[in-house]
Amino acid sequence: xxxxxxxxxxxxASVSAVIALSAVAALAQRAPSANYENDKKVKLAGxxxxxxxxxxxxxxSMNVRxxxxxxxxxxxxxxNPLDPQKDGWKWTxxxxxxxxxxxxxPARGPRRQALATSVVLARTGAKLFVASNKPRAKAASQPVxxxxxxxxxxxxxxxxxxxxxxxxSTVLVENTGVAIPMNRDGLLANITDADKxxxxxxxxxxxxxxxxxxxxxxxxxxxxxxxxxxxxxxxxYGFQFIEQPDVGRILLLLGGGDRNWRIIYTDGRPxxxxxxxxxxxxxxxxxxxxxxxxxxxxxxxxxxxxxTNGGLPHTEALHLTERFNRSDLNTLRYQVTVDxxxxxxxxxxxxxxxxxxxxxEIQEYFxxxxxxxxxxx
Amino acid sequence: MMRRRVFHWxxxxxxxxxxxxxxxPGFAQQGHPLTGTWNGDWxxxxxxxxxxxxxxxxxxxxxxxxxxxxxxSAPVSVFLDVINWTVRIxxxxxxxxxxxxxxxxxxxxxDIGNYHRTISGTWKQGTTNGTFKLTRD
Numbered sequence: 171x172x173x174x175x176x177x178x179x180x181x182x183a184s185v186s187a188v189i190a191l192s193a194v195a196a197l198a199q200r201a202p203s204a205n206y207e208n209d210k211k212v213k214l215a216g217x218x219x220x221x222x223x224x225x226x227x228x229x230x231s232m233n234v235r236x237x238x239x240x241x242x243x244x245x246x247x248x249x250n251p252l253d254p255q256k257d258g259w260k261w262t263x264x265x266x267x268x269x270x271x272x273x274x275x276p277a278r279g280p281r282r283q284a285l286a287t288s289v290v291l292a293r294t295g296a297k298l299f300v301a302s303n304k305p306r307a308k309a310a311s312q313p314v315x316x317x318x319x320x321x322x323x324x325x326x327x328x329x330x331x332x333x334x335x336x337x338x339s340t341v342l343v344e345n346t347g348v349a350i351p352m353n354r355d356g357l358l359a360n361i362t363d364a365d366k367x368x369x370x371x372x373x374x375x376x377x378x379x380x381x382x383x384x385x386x387x388x389x390x391x392x393x394x395x396x397x398x399x400x401x402x403x404x405x406x407y408g409f410q411f412i413e414q415p416d417v418g419r420i421l422l423l424l425g426g427g428d429r430n431w432r433i434i435y436t437d438g439r440p441x442x443x444x445x446x447x448x449x450x451x452x453x454x455x456x457x458x459x460x461x462x463x464x465x466x467x468x469x470x471x472x473x474x475x476x477x478t479n480g481g482l483p484h485t486e487a488l489h490l491t492e493r494f495n496r497s498d499l500n501t502l503r504y505q506v507t508v509d510x511x512x513x514x515x516x517x518x519x520x521x522x523x524x525x526x527x528x529x530x531e532i533q534e535y536f537x538x539x540x541x542x543x544x545x546x547x
Numbered sequence: 548m549m550r551r552r553v554f555h556w557x558x559x560x561x562x563x564x565x566x567x568x569x570x571x572p573g574f575a576q577q578g579h580p581l582t583g584t585w586n587g588d589w590x591x592x593x594x595x596x597x598x599x600x601x602x603x604x605x606x607x608x609x610x611x612x613x614x615x616x617x618x619x620s621a622p623v624s625v626f627l628d629v630i631n632w633t634v635r636i637x638x639x640x641x642x643x644x645x646x647x648x649x650x651x652x653x654x655x656x657x658d659i660g661n662y663h664r665t666i667s668g669t670w671k672q673g674t675t676n677g678t679f680k681l682t683r684d
Contacts, residue, residue: 373579373605376629380659388660390577473578485578485605512579512607 203355204386206275206285214244214272214284223251223261226394226537230264232272245283246272248298252407252533257298268293278385312499314462317415322462322496324411324420326528333532334502335408335425339522342400342478342506343367356480358382367482368508369515374483381481390475394537396427398451399477399490400506407535408527420457420464425532434466441467449486451475464494477508485512493521500526579605580659581627581634587681589652589670601636601681614638632656634666648672652679 220231228251235241248254251261264270269292274284289298315327326332341356343366350366351359358364364379381388391397397405405426412421418437424430434457441456447470457466468490471477477484491507505521508514581603590596603612603625612623623638636652654668667680 371607373627373629376632377580377659384660473582476577483578485582485607487607512605 203353203357204389204392205277207278208275208353208357210276211287212272212274212276212284214246214274216244216270218264218266218268218270219243221261221264221266226250226535228254228261230270232270242282245281246274246286246289247283248286248289250407250535252535254298257296257300259296259298263296264291265293314496314499317413319415321415321459323413324464324494324496324502325413330528331531332526332528333408333410333425333530334524335406335527336525337404337504337522338524340404340406341480342404342482342508342520344369344518345520352480354479355386356478356482357385367480368518371513371515374513377483378481381483386481389481394428395475396430396451397424398453398471398475399484399488400492400504401476401478402426402430402432402452403504403522403524404479408524408532410532423532425535426537427535428537429534434464441469444470444486449473453488453490462495466490466492466494468492483513484508484510487512500528502526579610580632580656580664581605581610581625584684585666585681586684587666587679589677589679591675591677595677599679599681612636627656632659634668654679654681 214232214234216232216234218230218232222229228248230246230248232244232246233241234244254260254263271288271290271292272284272286273288274286277283277285287299290296291298315323315330317323340354341352343350346366348366350363352363353359358367361379361382364370364375364382367378370378386392391401396402402409402422402424405424407425409425410423412423414420415436418435420434420436422432422434424432430452432452432455434455436457436459438458439456442454447454449470449472451472451474453468454470455466455468457464459465469488471484471486471488471490473484473486476482477488477490488508488510491509493503493505495503495505497503502524503521504524505519507517507519509517582605583603585601585603586598588596588598599615601612601614601623602616603610610625610627612625613620614623615621621638621640623636626635628634632655634654634656636654638650640648640650642648650670650672652668652670654666656664656666658664663682663684665680665682668678670677670679
């Protein structure tokens, strides 16, 4: 059998265990669990027939011949164009007619579509998702940069650049010290663990379990609804603080979503009451410094989004208290207390850490609903 | 008199539906499954239908509702069984003679993750009964 024929052999293998692929985590912000079968994998080899290097997710088509000699077209999703750039892949790297081998996760249902976790270009040997599988290099340890008044800078030091990315967790659960097996989308390995996630009211637990059982098919994020609440800190595309102490506010530029932004007022104004506010995806935020920690109160959320990965519900009564503590140059500790008496039986707290990405600017990611609709079969 | 009253009710409900229809996408929400404005109809047969609107809100402890907001409104009690996603709606109204009547409707909520989820089932008022269907805007 020639090498070409060998490459053209199609193999689809099912595995029983949930596979945790870091490459997938770095892929498009949309929850892969909604569209792909995380417990299966597919290996494809064939010829590239079409390339669509677009936001929010790049695709290419390939013709794959199976063991019987039948050729079938497959659509391969390779994530946001920002991700392949980490491996040096540009929109000109891949050419129609190139032979590639792909490993990935097959789409749910009968579609011939896969979410790539590995792509190898036969012509050059170039590999995709090598960089995203490596742990992000940690910046050299340095003191926390500070403002003249002594407050920590949440952004880069003067003359430097960087942003916050690579959250240590992409799910929000109550911080009880109990391990709850789930994937990076927040999909529980065992639905009976729902009670451990948060102190749900009965209706909220039922909604949460429904969203879990239906694999997040109704997630507004999949339709490019903004990732409000704590969810924008779970995005692989990071965020950036723009501190403006002279006008009493901090701007948050968000890498995920639709180039969204958020304002935290630090001018001493009261947080207000939701009945007096226009309800929004990011709510109305006021912040104050408590020592080295920025404490942000946010109310005025609408109910049109999920405030975290995993499908935890909320109502307009949601009040988030977020604590940002830059414990060293490279580490931001994020803690959020969720107070929504219409959804949960008591306030509860969770959090994670976020890593500093030095010497880089936040990149443009733009979620466009139906952008891939001409590609998906 | 009754026919005129029904005519006014239909006109009002149609106006309300038209208004809600224009802005419906803006009201899509992911909170409590019952919260929101529900439009639909009830009747004793597939051809004998009457439009209705029910607005429901969840306050953290109970769901409160109003049927046909406006001059002909009436409060409704709403109970949600989240195990089976069944809904019971009860209201006390007056019939055309002004006599108090109790209406009980029981239905099943379907496609609860959809913005436009539905509740459909049966109702009874004394010895009269029929079906209803509501779709959330």
